[in-house]
Amino acid sequence: MEFTCSRPELLEGVNAVIRAVSSKPQIPVLSGIYMETNDHVLRLVATDMEIGIEYKIPVQTNQSGATVVNARVFNEMVRRLPDSPVMFSTAGDHAALKVRYHGSEVTLNTMNPQEFPLLPTILDGDRVTLKASNFKEMTRLVSFAASTDEARPWFTGVLWDFHPDGLRWVATDTHRLAMLVGEVVHQQIAEPRQLILHGKTLSDVAKLLDDDDQELHMIMTSSQVLLEADRLRVILRIIDGQYPKYQQVIPREWKTRITISVKALSEAVDRASLASIGKEGSNIVKLSMDKDSLQIRSNSPEVGHIYEEVWIDMQGEPIPIAFNYRYLQEALRVIGGDQVYLDLSGTLVPGVLRPLQDERYLYLIVPVRTV
Amino acid sequence: MKKITTRLIALEEHLQGLLAEIELLKMEAYALEAENQRLRAQRANVTPEEMNRVEDNARMLQGEGYDNLARLYQEGFHICHVHFGQPRTGEECLFCMTFLHKE
Numbered sequence: 001m002e003f004t005c006s007r008p009e010l011l012e013g014v015n016a017v018i019r020a021v022s023s024k025p026q027i028p029v030l031s032g033i034y035m036e037t038n039d040h041v042l043r044l045v046a047t048d049m050e051i052g053i054e055y056k057i058p059v060q061t062n063q064s065g066a067t068v069v070n071a072r073v074f075n076e077m078v079r080r081l082p083d084s085p086v087m088f089s090t091a092g093d094h095a096a097l098k099v100r101y102h103g104s105e106v107t108l109n110t111m112n113p114q115e116f117p118l119l120p121t122i123l124d125g126d127r128v129t130l131k132a133s134n135f136k137e138m139t140r141l142v143s144f145a146a147s148t149d150e151a152r153p154w155f156t157g158v159l160w161d162f163h164p165d166g167l168r169w170v171a172t173d174t175h176r177l178a179m180l181v182g183e184v185v186h187q188q189i190a191e192p193r194q195l196i197l198h199g200k201t202l203s204d205v206a207k208l209l210d211d212d213d214q215e216l217h218m219i220m221t222s223s224q225v226l227l228e229a230d231r232l233r234v235i236l237r238i239i240d241g242q243y244p245k246y247q248q249v250i251p252r253e254w255k256t257r258i259t260i261s262v263k264a265l266s267e268a269v270d271r272a273s274l275a276s277i278g279k280e281g282s283n284i285v286k287l288s289m290d291k292d293s294l295q296i297r298s299n300s301p302e303v304g305h306i307y308e309e310v311w312i313d314m315q316g317e318p319i320p321i322a323f324n325y326r327y328l329q330e331a332l333r334v335i336g337g338d339q340v341y342l343d344l345s346g347t348l349v350p351g352v353l354r355p356l357q358d359e360r361y362l363y364l365i366v367p368v369r370t371v
Numbered sequence: 372m373k374k375i376t377t378r379l380i381a382l383e384e385h386l387q388g389l390l391a392e393i394e395l396l397k398m399e400a401y402a403l404e405a406e407n408q409r410l411r412a413q414r415a416n417v418t419p420e421e422m423n424r425v426e427d428n429a430r431m432l433q434g435e436g437y438d439n440l441a442r443l444y445q446e447g448f449h450i451c452h453v454h455f456g457q458p459r460t461g462e463e464c465l466f467c468m469t470f471l472h473k474e
């Protein structure tokens with residue numbers, strides 16, 4: 001194997017696959033990055049058997065071949081290389097990897113590339129094509145609402161709910177729920193199906209998609225999903241389990257609709273959240289309202305009282321309600337546009353945030369009982 | 372040390388009480404399901420008066436079951452199909468709440 005490439009491109013490739021390297025590899029070869037060069041393309045692969053990432057970068061190939069190098073060492077080395085062409089070579093499949101730049105040379109130990117589990121080529125399965133921008137939008141607006149409690153794996157995921165007229169993404173930790181309608185470019189699904197993919201992992205994949213316009217092709221089997229974009233291939237495991245029936249949680253109508261500036265509400269909630277500071281801090285913000293203003297109150301024995309007022313437009317009767325400020329804050333940080341509806345139906349009925357300009361999205365927050 | 376043991380025993384008794392209550396509620400739910408099925412089967416050939424009487428009855432039974440479940444939720448347990456019977460971690464649950472506010 002022999003090829004020449006530039007440091008920036010190599011670094012891009014290593015950054016892309018390093019996420020999939022396990023910190024506690026089940027088999028030694030999984031601590032490595034697989035490298036294979038062919039036709040002026042270098043293929044980098046890493047996997048921890050939960051996720052597998054393959055990334056391609058252009059190189060100057062003199063002799064094709066493959067090898068596996070320790071991921072941590074390789075990553076650290078690439079970061080320290082000079083910004084000049086670097087030549088890589090091995091004298092055979094099991095030989096050390098020689099790295100040459102200017103007059104210097106590093107020789108790295110390698111592992112047997114034949115032992116490395118490469119990503120499968122999936123040919124059969126349901127297919128869907130999305131724009132990278134839409135996929136990123138999903139990770140921004142939905143993934144964060146998933147739970148981080150690995151004891152309930154299906155809540156750590158984003159539900160992909162495929163139905164005849166499209167796709168819905170849902171995530172919930174049972175305290176709040178986010179839902180976004182997907183904009184499918186092309187879909188070929190045998191029958192309506194639901195699958196759950198790890199939310200954090202989806203966010204990581206989104207970071208690898210630099211071009212918003214590129215198309216993302218997905219092939220879905222019963223246990224795995226393969227994602228393909230320009231330079232990238234990712235294989236993800238589908239999380240087992242039945243996702244709870246989320247439709248029945250979403251209120252179909254509202255009794256009171258409040259129209260409010262996202263920025264103003266977000267800032268007011270941020271300030272009200274000061275009451276959460278300290279040992280006896282309170283996460284609760286209490287909302288009350290009249291025709292044209294929303295009042296937000298919070299307090300704690302340590303901090304004191306906070307009172308905020310925001311201009312609103314209200315249809316319907318006032319409904320006093322209390323929320324955990326974090327669930328409000330996290331949604332307000334990602335919702336785009338100027339204004340949002342806060343739809344309420346009762347003091348103990350979940351409140352719903354809907355951006356005015358975007359009917360595809362909604363975010364549900366469970367109210368807090370205040371005595 | 373004795374104090375902790377006493378408290379543990381008290382807690383155990385309390386939990387056992389709650390578990391017994393869950394068992395009762397489960398039986399009640401089974402009974403309701405059975406009743407519901409029987410009613411459905413009969414529905415086709417009953418008079419409006421009979422129908423009203425049966426519906427009143429069912430409503431009363433459901434009301435009791437509802438009250439019991441609401442109490443269980445207040446005491447800090449999930450009553451939703453997602454985590455039925457498991458303790459809540461202090462926070463409200465979207466799925467339980469939907470169940471409580473169905474009507």
Ligand SMILES: [Zn+2]
Pocket residue numbers: 449450451453454464465466467468
């Ligand atoms: Zn619940």
